[in-house]
Amino acid sequence: MSTGLVVVQILNGLQFGVLLFLIAAGLTLVFGVMDFINLAHGVQYMLGAYLAVAFYALTSNFFIALLLALAAALVFGLLLEFLVFRHLYDRDHLEQVIATFGIIIFLNQAVKTVWGAAPLTLPIPEIFSGSIILMPGLLYPIWRLVIIASGLAIGLLLYVLVGHTRVGMLVRAGATNARMVSALGVDIRRLFMIVFGFGTMLAAFAGAMIAPILSVEPGMGDTVLILAFVVIVIGGIGSMRGAFLAALLIGLVDTLGRSFAIDILRLVMPPSPARTVGPAIASMLIYVLMALVLYFRPSGLFPARGR
Amino acid sequence: MDWSTEFVEGLAVADPVLQLNDLHKNFGGLVVTDGVTLDIGFGELHAVIGPNGAGKTTLINQISGLLAPTAGTINFRGTDVTDLPADKRAKLGLARSFQITSVLPRFSALENVALAVQARNQTSYRFFGRADHEQPVNDAANAALAEVGLADRGQTLAAHLSHGEKRSLELAIAIAMEPKLLLLDEPMAGTGHEESARLVSVLKRLKGRFSMLLVEHDMTAVFALADRISVLTYGRILASGTPDAVRADPRVIAAYLGEEME
């Protein structure tokens, strides 16, 4: 375990963390403000990736494809909101779960029908391809650094938006007490649409940004969705700050766990069982972390709502 | 006989049911309970009044065990209950009603009360036998319902009761627990004139049977019922004494009562 290795793994963890943050941010907003559990948030991430691939095929320019994908994802998200979600806001959480689960099933199959089951890919934009030398012998892909940077930038943007604008004020108030916000005479429908559209775009952005690294395939949003839920629950539902910190925490714990679990286990057991047990423990780590956090802080690290 | 009065002759209570000793509660920087010391005597009806935000409900929540005080002790029937959870305190004979109606909406009125009876004297770790067919429990529950005037509403779902009936049901649930001390958090809140009067008469009948701590905004009711009154402002006891003494207390008049009284 050289320091170089640790540094790179920390960067990897950060990259995974900001990706999770981009997805969790929308999820926690929608959940916090609208009290709406949107399981279909993960497929919006998948859709962002597929749309970016599709538009790239048309334009051959990553950035134009990214913008078009975001616009298309927004339109699609608002369409879903209009057709299905807005009829679910005053429903019970469980009903929201089953309906949005239905949408997951549908969209996972739909992208397979449209684009085929085979994984698709998107090339890294030319100017960001390649690696830079962090230290002698250790290369790091530039694109991952771009993801980290854009994720942090969006985190900052959200901090400003939520902390210092009128919509942000309403969002914060809504996360604490949605009834109060509507009592203030705010057009809650419009606020919901803004929040929802924004959350959708963030997820789609995450999908498009990761498409050059990961294969684009049906069901790619499902695992990410669960991780995003872990993030917002650890962070405290409705808390942007909580989502940000929890996302980075999960990203780091998961990456470092996967990297070093076996090495650490080897200190206490023979290599062969360590190799078998290590990955299992590494996979479990974030769930253990969540259980621990919730045991000591039953409403997450930064509980936003008073209820 | 009106045996409750003999305990309130003097202000010091000989054998108190409840003793609050220098109770403090802070929410972050906000001080909600600020050194409350209070005794409630056996059989006494003690009213706590004060403006909105004085910390009355917070006080009741601490006594019933839903909130932990920041400092101070709560002594109930000779036991220090400061660190006991709500259910253990209830087992010791502490019952409460809620300011915001808190009956079980999808239970019938009878079942709401029957649960209180069931909690009082039997084990609830019984997995067979129909709970709703247990005659002794139902009888006790019906008696409590009758006491608050809900005798014929037992089979109605609590959610379908009128607001006034729900307030009465709250009371019936508390009575059915046969508590040693009854904490009443604004039992008349939101009820009409007639309904209030009816509840006052119910409470009058109960007076003496249980010790009671009554938090109420309806001054007519308070002065008609209370043996002693404590005035709470900004989390502190401003004054404490018999209704007449409190009525006459210049600090109370200045701080709170003023024109509201007569």
Next chain:
Amino acid sequence: MTQTLAASSVLPSQQTDRANALPVAIFLILALVPFGAAFGPESYVLGLFTRVMVFAVAALALDFICGYGGLVSFGHAAFVGIGAYAVGIIGAHGVTEMLVSLPVALLAGAIFAYLTGTVCLRTKSVYFIMITLAFGQMAYFIAGSLAPYGGDDGLTVRLRSTLLGFPILQNDRTFYYFVLLSLLVVYFAFRTIVYSRFGRVLRGARENATRMATLGFDVFSFQRVGYVIAGAVGGLSGFLLANATEFVSPAYMSWQRSGELIIMILLGGLGTLHGAIVGAAAYLLIEETLGGITEQWKLIFGPLLVLIVLFARGGLLGLVDRIRGRPGRG
């Protein structure tokens, strides 16, 4: 959120006789399936309905804890998997006696529920959902790392469980009735429990836990006992599943499976018990039928779920009620 649960929790006692006819009809149909199956692909039909009943047992336990206890567990499949692994592991050591494996399956589910429940029940609503998911995932990964018992690949159950050495479950039809009997026992046990004093406390805690505490009920302990019961019955379902598929796999514990169980009880109608059976049957039979019609069956199934939520509150049973013109449940 407990207050807004759309599903009914009308107790069986408060239902009309006509509504009580439904469970009777369900069990009658299930009892007659083998006779119908004899005219068709017998073993296949028996296998399909055995599967339906095995999942119905698990769904019943979930409905008990979720519909009556208000505790939405997103890790219920872990109990099923643990029960299945009890059979698989004991079987791998050459013991097929159900007098051994069945109690172990029940106990293992109960112990896991007790330990995790102690932690989970400190949290509420969505946090409870997520922490149960966390423990479910832990169980899943642990099962996947059991290298001596197949790891991720799972392990084959060489012989169905025996009773006092007799291979009574070997015959598909006998096995079917064994599962049906289990389902019947579980159904009536839960019906009895929800009527009982304990059930009344559990239901009360779902409505308003604070109120129950001020009445003198140690809500945490009651809920934990309820959770343990659900865990044990989940273990029973796992025992049956391992015998039905003659195979045990970590996939039995995946979060997707827990999600499917939740869908089942919602589909049937939460807090009705027989709704759990209807839901399990509906889910698996829809999957089977649509899957037989087209490979793209999920394009139909997904929107179907959305439509059920939008237009059939209270699940399929709620829909039946509505069509009959009775007032909605809940």
Next chain:
Amino acid sequence: MHKKLALIGAIMGLSATAAGAQDKVKVGVIATLSGPPAVLGQQLRNGFQLAVKNLGGKVGGREVEVVVEDDELKPDVAVNKAKALVDRTKVDFVVGPIFSNMLIAIMKPVTDAGVILISPNAGTSNFAGKECNPNFFVTSYQNDQNHEVMGKYAQDAAMKKVFLMAPNYQAGKDAIAGFKRYFKGEIADEVYVPLGQLDYSAELTKIAAASPDGIFVFLPGGMGVNFVKQFRQAGLADKIKFLSAFTVDESTLPAQKEAALGFFGGANWAPNLDNPQNKKFVAEYEKEYNAVPATYAFQAYDAALLIDGALKLTKGNTSDKDALRAALMKANFTSLRGPFKFNTNHYPIQDFYQVKVAQRADGKFETQIDKKVFAGYSDPYAKDCPMK
């Protein structure tokens, strides 16, 4: 999308209903057709159906009905579907599945019912050895063999230090074991990742730090797509020789494209394998499905030919199981891979090649035969098989 093809056999059967439904040979195809690995299942299904089509909808002179089932990569679903095929559809043969864990799950319900199970992909060591089964035939390979090819290659190329990586399940461990059976140099590290892992940033860092001569990975499906891309992006492709099995093939190359150029794999076949029957197959497959076939497709194609050949010997009789098994054992068909025969454990004896990713003149990517590594090679587990 190719649903209509799924029905071709059935339709052809229907057109000849005069002879009565009982006269059709029924074959159940069970494969993973949902979730990310669906592309492998589709190759399997397509390959089998193409063969049925080429055989004129007949095997051994009898009409054939093909029923396709999706195991959803859930073992209990697989068992359920297998039972449905055996009991409801009353199939004579089950062809499938893709994944080893699905194979383990369906083995008992299919073979116990006396139905012939032909695996066109998964070939676990247990069923090759002690638990070999008279009703079970394999047209692919024993799982270890492709890895052994790579191990042999690394050994012959005198690589000093190799880094090994595979998913953390039995097939992954078999892969590493297979590689090590022939490679005697230094192992830089053995890494097991969770099945389905998509981001290899952590592992790539380790690989870079270890700076081995070569890396051997077994990362099937989407895992391989992601790893290959990330390996190339990390700038390691030019420094470290990439050896693999089931990681770069025609099912993943459409997504990997240039990123996989020059990478090596171990295989029993490649699309450019030079024999007339294979040339015809590849051309037809590409025309029909607009994709280059992978091993899954060719092995399923061979499975259909195997059935056809056996039924020709039994004159279409599927009820005499002993005769049927004996006929299958003769492998009475011309395999797309050329020389093919069954070992006593019903696993193939065949040639193995080291293959290399290349871009064809038409811009598509495929693996191409680089060198024959083993000739007439059989697996080491056959000696444990009680069948003679």
